[in-house]
Amino acid sequence: MHIDWAKKEILFKIVYYGPGLSGKTTNLEFIHAHLDDKLKSDLISLKTREDRTLFFDFMQLDLDAIQGRKPRFFLYTTPGQVHYGFSRKLILNGADAVVFVADSQRSRMDANLDSLMDLETKLINLGKTLARFPWVLQYNKRDCSSAESIGFLQRKLNFLNVPYFEATAITGDGVFETLKSVITLVFEKMKD
Ligand SMILES: Nc1nc2c(ncn2[C@@H]2O[C@H](COP(=O)(O)OP(=O)(O)O)[C@@H](O)[C@H]2O)c(=O)[nH]1
Numbered sequence: 385m386h387i388d389w390a391k392k393e394i395l396f397k398i399v400y401y402g403p404g405l406s407g408k409t410t411n412l413e414f415i416h417a418h419l420d421d422k423l424k425s426d427l428i429s430l431k432t433r434e435d436r437t438l439f440f441d442f443m444q445l446d447l448d449a450i451q452g453r454k455p456r457f458f459l460y461t462t463p464g465q466v467h468y469g470f471s472r473k474l475i476l477n478g479a480d481a482v483v484f485v486a487d488s489q490r491s492r493m494d495a496n497l498d499s500l501m502d503l504e505t506k507l508i509n510l511g512k513t514l515a516r517f518p519w520v521l522q523y524n525k526r527d528c529s530s531a532e533s534i535g536f537l538q539r540k541l542n543f544l545n546v547p548y549f550e551a552t553a554i555t556g557d558g559v560f561e562t563l564k565s566v567i568t569l570v571f572e573k574m575k576d
């Protein structure tokens with residue numbers, strides 16, 4: 385969180401984290417496509433030729449002023465591929481909260497766990513830890529025929545009992561619910 389006293393703005397950074405191809409960019413694309421023009425910046429994506437996120441996707445979202453201060457959210461996605469570890473570390477730096485986008489498909493459970501452990505390692509390097517950091521879980525790709533049950537995913541991934549959401553980012557199901565929840569967490573943390 386950063387307060388710009390001159391502009392009466394409060395700036396927040398929210399990072400969408402998760403394994404490659406879990407649907408992080410699709411979340412941002414849906415959010416961007418369904419927001420009022422007045423509230424958003426352009427969606428900036430730096431992509432490789434194969435259309436996978438190279439460095440990050442980024443957009444800005446402004447909410448109505450609360451007690452005279454304007455909350456402004458910077459939404460980022462991280463690249464999932466293993467060799468972009470350094471980019472992920474940079475993007476996580478200064479994050480106020482994380483949305484962990486898990487892939488519900490059976491074949492992606494190891495990738496989900498690896499990415500969650502990678503997130504924990506990077507948080508620890510920043511002097512934080514998942515147990516004391518605001519984050520929510522999104523179980524994406526609920527439409528896939530090989531999607532695991534929510535009970536199974538909860539047992540595997542939600543060992544800290546954080547808020548969780550079912551989603552199908554390609555149709556937008558669950559996308560705004562997830563965003564609202566993480567924004568609420570960020571506001572709660574700000575009050576402390
Ligand atoms: N079936 C299905 N495909 C999805 C869903 N969300 C994303 N995808 C697809 O999964 C692929 C990877 O999505 P992307 O957002 O680029 O993943 P990222 O690497 O996490 O940013 C793309 O082909 C998306 O269209 C979903 O909910 N259901």
Ligand SMILES: [Mg+2]
Pocket residue numbers: 408409410436437461462463
């Ligand atoms: Mg991406």
